[in-house]
Amino acid sequence: MTQNDQTTTLAKLKKTVGRFITERQWDQFHSPKNLSMSIAIEAAELMEKFQWVPEKESRSLYAKGRGRTELEHEVADIAIFLLSISNALRIDLARAVKAKLRHNAEKYPVDLVKGKHHKYTYYQQNKTRR
Structure with a gap:
């Protein structure tokens, strides 16, 4: 069966990622500090793909081809x-995402x-000026 958003649960992804890390004995490097920094670094690499790109063009720039694959890798x-x-x-x-969405609502x-x-x-600050 093809794995995609429709067929793969978060639990399965978490397990797959966990297994990948454990097999390589990388747990020792995966502290919350290092992981939070890695998220920021990877997010910056994603942002770099769109730096200086006009707003409208940013929606279609990576629609297909090699650029699309590179973009998917950054998101991944x-x-x-x-x-x-x-x-x-x-x-x-x-649970955390659902709770945060309720909070944001x-x-x-x-x-x-x-x-x-x-x-x-x-x-x-502007409640009275709806």
Whole structure:
């Protein structure tokens, strides 16, 4: 069966990443400090792909070909380190994401923020000016 977002669970991905690390005895290097830094480094590498690219072009620049593969590799690197830190800290990623979305829904009610981009503090300061 083909592995994709529709057929692969977070639990399976976490297990696969964990196995990959354990087989290479890299657990010793995968401290929360090192993993958090690795996430930031990989995110910077992803950002570099889009640096100086016009906003509109950024949506189609890596649509196919070698560039697409490179982009997928950068995104995968971030995901691998995110899954690794979740494993290291025993974070239930699905639960954490759902909890954070509930929290964000309170900070960013649809009727107040739809189509807008401000930080939640802006909406708190301007509640009377809906």
